[in-house]
Structures are given as structure tokens and as C-alpha cells.
Amino acid sequence: xxxxxxxxxxxxxxxxxxxxxxxxxxxxxxxxxxxxxxxxxxxxxxxxxxxxxxxxxxxxxxxxxxxxxxxxxxxxxxxxxxxxxxxxxxxxxxxxxxxxxxxxxxxxxxxxxxxxxxxxxxxxxxxxxxxxxxxxxxxxxxxxxxxxxxxxxxxxxxxxxxxxxxxxxxxxxxxxxxxx
Numbered sequence: 001x002x003x004x005x006x007x008x009x010x011x012x013x014x015x016x017x018x019x020x021x022x023x024x025x026x027x028x029x030x031x032x033x034x035x036x037x038x039x040x041x042x043x044x045x046x047x048x049x050x051x052x053x054x055x056x057x058x059x060x061x062x063x064x065x066x067x068x069x070x071x072x073x074x075x076x077x078x079x080x081x082x083x084x085x086x087x088x089x090x091x092x093x094x095x096x097x098x099x100x101x102x103x104x105x106x107x108x109x110x111x112x113x114x115x116x117x118x119x120x121x122x123x124x125x126x127x128x129x130x131x132x133x134x135x136x137x138x139x140x141x142x143x144x145x146x147x148x149x150x151x152x153x154x155x156x157x158x159x160x161x162x163x164x165x166x167x168x169x170x171x172x173x174x175x176x177x178x179x180x
Contacts, residue, residue, distance in 0.1 A: 001024055001025060001026050001028075001060065001061055001152065001153050002022075002023065002024040002047060002058070002059070002060055002153060003022075003023045003024075003057075003058065003059045004020055004021055004022050004023070004043070004046075004047070004056070004057075004058045005021050005056055005057045005058075006019055006020075006021055006055065006056035006057070007019070007020040007021070007043065007046060007053050007055070007056035007057070007058060008020075008053065008054050008055040008056055009039065009042050009043070009046060009051070009053055009054050010054040010055075016037075016039045016042040017039035017042050017043055017046075018039075019056075020039070020043060020056075021056075026152075032044075040157075041081055041157055041158075044078075044080075044155055044157045045080075046058050046065060047060060047065065047076075047155060048065075048072070048073070048076055048078040048080075048155055049065040049066075049069035049072040049073055049076075050078075050080075052065070052066050053065070053066070059072075060072045060075055060076050060153055061075035061076075061152050061153055063075060074102075074103075074149075074151075075151060075152045075153055076151050076152075076153045076154075076155060077146035077147055077149065077151035077153070077154040077155070078146055078154075078155050078156075078157075079142045079143055079145075079146045079155070079156040079157060079159055080157050081157040081158045081161065083138075083139075083141075083142035083145070085130050085138060085141060085142065086130065087129065087130045087131035088129060088130075088131065089129065089130055090126075090127055090128060090129055090130070091117075091122055091125055091126045091127070091128060091130060091133075091141055091144075092113065092117075092126045092127060094130060094141065094145070095113045095116060095117065095141075095144055095145060095148055096109070096113060098145045098148050098149075099112055099113055099148045099149065102148060102149035103149070104148065104149050112148050112149065112150065113148060115147075115150075116144040116145075116147045116148040117144060119144070119147060120140040120141070120143050120144040120147070121140065121170070122137070122140055122141065122144060125137050134167075135162060135163060135167070136163055136164075136166075136167035136170060136171070139159060139160070139163060139167070139171060140170075140171070142159075143156065143159060143171070159171055160172070
């Protein structure tokens with residue numbers, strides 16, 4: 001599902017990732033561990049086709065991130081470290097907008113949104129503006145936007161960063177989350 005071969009990412013003279021290779025198969029759940037500045041977020045940005053690698057290749061669901069970035073993005077649900085949420089929008093409206101952008105079939109859109117809302121336990125806040133939500137609920141909205149188009153691959157960059165211990169447990173207990 002994800003293949004990375006000899007990935008190197010440079011920013012000028014600084015090398016953020018050096019010669020990284022790995023492959024993940026369907027159903028595998030992994031986490032990147034390392035200190036700040038180790039290249040974790042940079043690697044995820046390359047996998048998500050948000051940034052081209054300096055050297056090497058990456059493929060998601062068989063699609064090359066450089067040559068087929070739209071196919072990669074269709075196959076991938078991505079929660080960046082700082083998820084851009086439109087705070088003036090209500091949760092349902094935001095997820096509807098994301099579903100449209102993600103080209104979810106109009107006949108299936110309401111069901112897809114309902115599924116994402118249910119999986120992320122957003123039923124109690126779906127009609128509220130995002131600006132009124134706690135950080136934990138905002139993270140759930142970010143995860144819901146990553147799930148709304150039923151991606152084959154899900155990449156979450158620090159989905160529990162900045163949350164209190166109770167919120168971390170809530171995120172880990174979301175339906176479909178790994179128990180490993």
C-alpha cells in the first residue's frame with residue numbers, strides 16, 4: 001500500500017530525510033518515532049504527495065507521488081499535523097464541502113458524512129461551528145475529513161498532539177483505530 005525507496009529530502013543544505021526505504025502492506029498499522037527534526041512529518045508530506053522528494057520514490061496504492069499525485073490523494077486520507085479547519089463553518093457543512101472536494105458521489109455523500117461523523121463520535125457537535133469546539137473535537141473533525149471519502153490508505157500526523165490524557169484516550173478509542 002505504501003512503498004518508499006531511497007527517499008532523501010533536502011531543504012537547501014539541510015537534509016531532513018536521508019535514504020529512507022520501507023514498505024507497508026494492507027492492514028498494517030505503524031507509527032514513526034523519533035525526536036523533533038528527525039524527518040517524520042517531511043516523510044508523511046512526501047507520501048501524501050504534498051511535496052516532491054529530492055531523491056528517491058514513494059508510491060501509495062501503486063501510484064507514484066510525483067507522476068500521479070491526484071491518484072495518490074484519491075487513495076489517501078491525510079490528517080496533517082496542523083489540520084486546516086474553516087472555523088466559521090459548522091462541522092456538517094465542512095464535512096460536506098470536503099466530501100464534494102474529494103468527489104464523493106452525490107448519491108453516497110450523506111451516508112459517507114454520517115459514517116465519518118459516527119466513527120469520530122461527532123454526533124453531538126455536528127451542527128456547531130468549528131470555532132466553538134474543543135481541541136479534542138477539532139482533532140476528531142480533522143480525522144473525519146480524512147475518512148469521509150473512504151480512503152484505501154490513512155496517514156495521520158500526530159493525531160493526539162496537544163491533547164490532554166482523556167482526549168488522547170478518546171482518539172485512540174475511535175472505531176477503526178488500532179488497539180496495538
